[in-house]
Amino acid sequence: MDHQQSKPLIELSQVTKSYPVASGSFSALKNITLKIDSRQLISITGKSGSGKSTLLNLITGIDRPTEGSVIINGVRVDKLSEFELASWRGKNVGVVFQFFQLLPTLTILENVMLPMDFCNTYPKKDRRERALALLQMVGIGEQAEKFPSTLSGGQQQRVAIARALANDPPLIVADEPTGNLDSQTATAIFELFAKLATSGKTVVVVTHEREFSSYFESTINIADGVIVKAAAVQV
Numbered sequence: 040m041d042h043q044q045s046k047p048l049i050e051l052s053q054v055t056k057s058y059p060v061a062s063g064s065f066s067a068l069k070n071i072t073l074k075i076d077s078r079q080l081i082s083i084t085g086k087s088g089s090g091k092s093t094l095l096n097l098i099t100g101i102d103r104p105t106e107g108s109v110i111i112n113g114v115r116v117d118k119l120s121e122f123e124l125a126s127w128r129g130k131n132v133g134v135v136f137q138f139f140q141l142l143p144t145l146t147i148l149e150n151v152m153l154p155m156d157f158c159n160t161y162p163k164k165d166r167r168e169r170a171l172a173l174l175q176m177v178g179i180g181e182q183a184e185k186f187p188s189t190l191s192g193g194q195q196q197r198v199a200i201a202r203a204l205a206n207d208p209p210l211i212v213a214d215e216p217t218g219n220l221d222s223q224t225a226t227a228i229f230e231l232f233a234k235l236a237t238s239g240k241t242v243v244v245v246t247h248e249r250e251f252s253s254y255f256e257s258t259i260n261i262a263d264g265v266i267v268k269a270a271a272v273q274v
């Protein structure tokens with residue numbers, strides 16, 4: 040990949056996230072400074088309770104830091120109002136979950152159209168065609184009129200990825216996206232993420248699965264709220 044053209048998509052400066060607890064306050068993230076270039080596939084790893092979800096929630100603007108700044112694609116996300124955040128998130132971040140979280144009463148196609156309907160990002164007449172094109176891109180175009188419960192886990196995760204891409208966000212974030220999938224299906228999902236990074240997306244994946252480390256350009260390892268390693272992975 041041509042790293043010459045890369046620029047940071049994600050910039051965290053001296054970020055601390057503390058929660059009030061009975062004994063005072065507990066810092067889930069401690070003074071984190073981090074830059075992630077665009078067009079990269081990055082993993083976040085660490086033991087349970089190390090701070091991975093907290094980091095992800097700050098990057099997606101679901102949570103705000105107690106101290107420090109979070110800049111995504113040039114926008115100071117931690118300074119946006121709740122109203123601004125909802126709109127910013129809808130257009131700038133596609134989220135993929137472990138358990139897919141598709142709406143069961145909508146068809147696959149309707150699930151993928153939903154973010155466009157919410158954010159009004161594409162003309163109404165174009166949304167169906169765009170959703171279909173995305174489903175074809177992730178390899179399940181022929182399932183478009185089916186309901187989520189009739190699909191396999193791997194197929195449902197492909198739908199969730201198509202939905203995450205609906206508004207063409209620069210950033211895709213995935214929290215344990217293959218935690219519920221067999222190894223072969225997981226491989227296909229990581230290959231899809233790699234393809235997205237090559238096509239220009241920045242993809243940040245929280246994962247425990249070490250056997251897929253070769254897919255990532257960098258791995259950010261967190262322990263007790265501190266980045267202990269953020270090394271480039273040799274592919």
Ligand SMILES: Nc1ncnc2c1ncn2[C@@H]1O[C@H](COP(=O)(O)OP(=O)(O)OP(=O)(O)O)[C@@H](O)[C@H]1O
Nearest residue numbers: 058059065067085086087088089090091092093094
């Ligand atoms: N709202 C909260 N109030 C108090 N402590 C919290 C809160 N949210 C998270 N924590 C604590 O912050 C630390 C980091 O939590 P976080 O969910 O980010 O970990 P994680 O690495 O994602 O874990 P897992 O792999 O189990 O999901 C944990 O010790 C957790 O108990």
